[in-house]
Amino acid sequence: MKVVAVDAARGLALCADAAGARQSxxxxxxxxxxxxxxxxxxxxxxxxxxxxxxx
Amino acid sequence: xxxxxxFRDADLGQAVAAEILSLVEPGRHYKLMEVCGGHTxxxxxxxxxxxxxxxxxxxxxxGCPVCVIPMGRVDDGIALAHEPGVIFTCFGxxxxxxxxxxxxxxxxxxxxxxxxxxxxxxxxxxxKQNADREVVFFAIGFETTAPSTALTxxxxxxxxxxxxxxxxxxxxxxxxxxxxxxSPDLRLDGFxxxxxxxxxxxxxxxxxxxxxxxxxxxxxxxxxxxxLQAVAMILRQVAAGRAEVENQxxxxxxxxxxxxALQVMAEVFELRPHFEWRGLGFISHSGLAISxxxxxxxxxxxxxxxxxxxxxxxxxxxxxxxxxxxxxWECKVFGTACTPERPIGTCMVxxxxxxxxxxxxxxxxxxxxxx
Numbered sequence: 334m335k336v337v338a339v340d341a342a343r344g345l346a347l348c349a350d351a352a353g354a355r356q357s358x359x360x361x362x363x364x365x366x367x368x369x370x371x372x373x374x375x376x377x378x379x380x381x382x383x384x385x386x387x388x
Numbered sequence: 389x390x391x392x393x394x395f396r397d398a399d400l401g402q403a404v405a406a407e408i409l410s411l412v413e414p415g416r417h418y419k420l421m422e423v424c425g426g427h428t429x430x431x432x433x434x435x436x437x438x439x440x441x442x443x444x445x446x447x448x449x450x451g452c453p454v455c456v457i458p459m460g461r462v463d464d465g466i467a468l469a470h471e472p473g474v475i476f477t478c479f480g481x482x483x484x485x486x487x488x489x490x491x492x493x494x495x496x497x498x499x500x501x502x503x504x505x506x507x508x509x510x511x512x513x514x515x516k517q518n519a520d521r522e523v524v525f526f527a528i529g530f531e532t533t534a535p536s537t538a539l540t541x542x543x544x545x546x547x548x549x550x551x552x553x554x555x556x557x558x559x560x561x562x563x564x565x566x567x568x569x570x571s572p573d574l575r576l577d578g579f580x581x582x583x584x585x586x587x588x589x590x591x592x593x594x595x596x597x598x599x600x601x602x603x604x605x606x607x608x609x610x611x612x613x614x615x616l617q618a619v620a621m622i623l624r625q626v627a628a629g630r631a632e633v634e635n636q637x638x639x640x641x642x643x644x645x646x647x648x649a650l651q652v653m654a655e656v657f658e659l660r661p662h663f664e665w666r667g668l669g670f671i672s673h674s675g676l677a678i679s680x681x682x683x684x685x686x687x688x689x690x691x692x693x694x695x696x697x698x699x700x701x702x703x704x705x706x707x708x709x710x711x712x713x714x715x716x717w718e719c720k721v722f723g724t725a726c727t728p729e730r731p732i733g734t735c736m737v738x739x740x741x742x743x744x745x746x747x748x749x750x751x752x753x754x755x756x757x758x759x
Binding site (some may be wrong): 379381 | 391479506507508509510529532533535536537539543584587588639640642646648649652723
């Protein structure tokens with residue numbers, strides 16, 4: 334999923350999947366994250382950060 | 389999409405399939421186990437097994453989180469769901485798992501407030517929105533999901549959400565794999581290691597498989613090429629007489645795992661002395677319970693849970709399927725009395741279950757030709 338917005342104080346990120354569906358995601362395991370990052374999300378928690386898509 | 393398209397490339401797939409063919413000795417039968425239910429699903433979804441020579445057999449392992457939940461735990465969950473004032477939350481496929489007197493879905497139909505969530509975080513949000521109710525989350529899953537539950541319990545603590553608790557059914561992957569290796573029923577030539585569990589635990593916990601049992605392990609991703617490449621890597625090891633842990637899924641899995649995840653798990657959970665697995669019986673140190681420090685968030689301590697042990701239905705052969713001893717279609721009730729619509733066994737419930745994968749992708753009638 335792609336990070337849309339980050340709430341660093343609460344350790345959450347708003348993420349969107351390929352279809353555009355959005356979900357709050359725990360980021361404690363992969364911090365720091367920034368908008369545009371791609372995360373592997375499992376049960377609402379980002380368990381790995383993937384290399385960014387080339388621009 | 390990067391990391392998806394290139395791992396579904398048909399030409400590359402044919403090239404790897406050709407390499408696999410060149411690696412096998414004719415006349416020798418190879419049995420490789422994919423431990424993880426996610427792999428089972430991918431193999432049948434993409435027809436990966438059709439690209440393998442007939443003497444390379446994929447055996448499905450015990451790594452499907454829903455499949456290994458014993459009936460007694462479902463009954464305990466249903467008892468909790470019927471407690472007055474409780475909102476009971478769980479993942480969607482868990483709702484359909486039959487207990488001895490019906491499923492959580494049937495409990496919902498009978499009036500219990502059972503709700504499907506995608507994550508423990510969703511369950512916590514329901515607790516926040518329903519301060520006058522008790523919200524229980526039925527936690528299942530291997531090490532992939534356990535950190536998510538751990539983080540949610542820590543969040544409940546820091547955000548002061550007191551009406552939230554968790555019934556913990558988390559399990560760990562190594563004990564059942566060791567039990568399989570000790571079992572006389574099964575002779576395996578190698579393992580396709582679980583991709584997302586390894587993202588958390590790393591590759592090290594699997595080193596005992598080559599060290600103690602002399603079998604290769606290749607941790608793999610979930611796209612068709614990941615799986616083909618993992619098979620090729622295992623066969624290369626077999627051909628060279630090597631046995632070691634290799635990592636095919638380097639784009640996600642670091643060899644040492646996710647240390648932060650291991651840390652939060654260690655803080656929130658402790659090992660149970662033993663835990664019952666569906667069809668596999670009790671396995672020592674294979675389940676996680678909520679630790680003393682988080683005891684106030686443990687639903688099993690907050691409520692009285694019957695804790696009854698229920699034997700699996702006689703007709704159901706999920707245990708043999710989970711151990712890879714029989715193929716799904718060899719089960720007496722496969723596709724007749726037991727279907728995804730009316731499952732008897734857990735393997736037919738979850739999309740990661742071997743029986744559901746066979747059934748849904750229409751592979752139940754096929755006989756493989758022998759070379």
